Structure formats: C-alpha cells, structure tokens
Amino acid sequence: MKKSGQATINDVARLAGVSKKTVSRVINHSPLLNEETRERVEKVIAEIGYVPNPQARALALRRNFLIGLIHDNPNPHTVLNVQQGLLEVLRDTEFELIVHPVDRGSPTMLDDIRRFVERQRPFGVMLLPPISENDSLAALCAEYGARYVRMGSAAFDDAEHMVASNDREAVRGAVTHLIEAGHRRIGLVLGPHGFRSAFERQQGYEAALHDAGIPVQRTLTAQGDYTFESGMRAAERLLDLSPRPTAVFSSNDTMAAGVLHTARQRGLDIPRDLSIVGFDDTSIASQIWPPLTTVRWPIATMARAAALKLIDEEDADDAGESLFVSTLVRRASVAAPAE
Structure with a gap:
C-alpha cells in the first residue's frame, strides 16, 4: 500500500x-x-x-486545466447563461473557467486569440456565435492541440466539436403560432449582420409565411442588433407603416422588450393592438408586462453538453448530444388581431 x-x-x-x-x-x-x-x-x-496532481498532469499534457470561453456576443444574457452551464459541469473537477472576450471586427482578432491560447495553454475552448462560425478559429485551436466546441444555431462541424440548436424550425413554429391566431401582417426584427442565428431565424420566419401562402414583404422587416435600443428603433419603423403590422416576431427577447416599450409609448395595447413574440426565454421575457411569448433556447443545456465534450477524453463516435431543440413558450403577449 x-x-x-x-x-x-x-x-x-x-x-x-x-x-x-x-x-x-x-x-x-x-x-x-x-x-x-x-x-x-x-x-x-x-x-x-x-x-x-493537476500540476503534474498539466506538465505531462503540456496543458493547463483551463476551459476557455471565447466570445464576441452583444447579448450579456447569452454569455451569462453559457457561463452558468459550463460552471455547473466544471464545479468539483480539476478544471477552471477562463473567459476571453474578443472583437470580431478587429483585423487582429485571430492573432489575439493565438496569443491567448499560447499563453494560457487551455485544455479546451468553447466558442460562442458568431465567432464560432469562423473556420480559421477552429483550425487555430486544433493547431495548438486545444479541444474545442462550437455553439451555433445550426450544425456546421462534426458532433464532437458542435452544440447546435434548431433555430430555423423553432422560429417557423413561433410565426405559425401568430398565423394561427389570425395574423397576416407580421413584422420581423432581424438580428445583427453576420450572425448565423439572425439568418436562421429570418429563414424560419419566411418559411412560416410561405407555408401559409402569405407573401414575404421586405417593408415588414427591420434591422436590429440584439439590443434593447435597436428593438425600439425597429419598432418605430414598423409602427410607422400604414397599415402597420398586427404582430411582430423579434429575433431575441431584448429587442422584443424594445418593441413593446415603443408600442406602449404610442398608446398601443399589448396584445390587443399588437402581438409580440421573442426568442431566448431570458428572464426579461417573464418580467415584462404582459409576459412575453417566446422561443426557449436551451443555452445552459447546450453549454453543459459542450463542457462534457471538452473535459471527457472520449472518442468522436461517443461525442454526446449535439442538437438541442428549442420550444415555444406561450404567454400573454399574443392574441387575435383586433381588426
């Protein structure tokens, strides 16, 4: 002994x-x-x-027992929920979480991340959208022997490197819910340019309209950037239309709250005068009035799955779940149109 x-x-x-x-x-x-x-x-x-002995193991592996979370995401709720999911798995293990925000608009972004990986020697890295969609970044992680998992609104890598949601189908179902309530003029608040999630959610919106035989009208589309203020600006444009939309699908809850705020400023009743649906099911969705009908994005669940992929030294054929289904949460912000 x-x-x-x-x-x-x-x-x-x-x-x-x-x-x-x-x-x-x-x-x-x-x-x-x-x-x-x-x-x-x-x-x-x-x-x-x-x-x-983590130090000895780290020396042998030439890796520290660190899981890096690399992101450039304008939505603090997303980053916070991802951190929560990762920490739930890493708690009571040898691993620690290190968060590294970056600027995806910087010409030196890849060099900055390269320095981070060289300096910290993380065991694994989780990449949040939209930078997770950058194949060069994934290749950089692989080059340095760091495990990586990419989060996205659609699958664009092998299962061992991916946790994805079904944004397109989820939004299709959410907009169909508005159509079934009787709405035909449905506005769309887009997500930021360059985000795969914005594209997938727009595709879901358009698919639902096509399914119902409703023409897609570009005038009913307004640009947003996943912030409250951009939701307000988008609502100003949409509600200036004549006739105005009777419902709005917003590509995230934060912008949906901005739409609701602007509608209230104009004296509109929600949902009698305007129905609103969001995406994410963040805390704001249940805290505003009326509570927001929204798509529940299982982001913490996805983060937990990503953490398991990163710390479990398993084969690619046993990579665990990679596709996570978003579901519609029906609350009080949707009703039949008044007209």
Missing part, C-alpha cells in the same frame, strides 16, 4: 481494472459512467490514498 500522495493514476487504473481515461472521468465527475464502475474506482482511490 502506497502512502498518500505517492499513488499514481496508473496504480488506480490497474487495481480497479479500468483505463486511465475512466479514472480521469471519475475524478472529473463525468455522468457518462455507470455507478458500479464509479464506485469501484472511488473505492480504490480511497484505499491507496491517491491524490490527483
């Missing part, structure tokens, strides 16, 4: 009859193990007094 601190991960693996990879999963509280295996490994760890 070795004294505490002298036992190695190889000793644990040999005595428990498992691989080092399995021991690592036990140490990192992976849910991908059956209880019998977990208990057997934990019993051996306790019996021989094995204490993981």
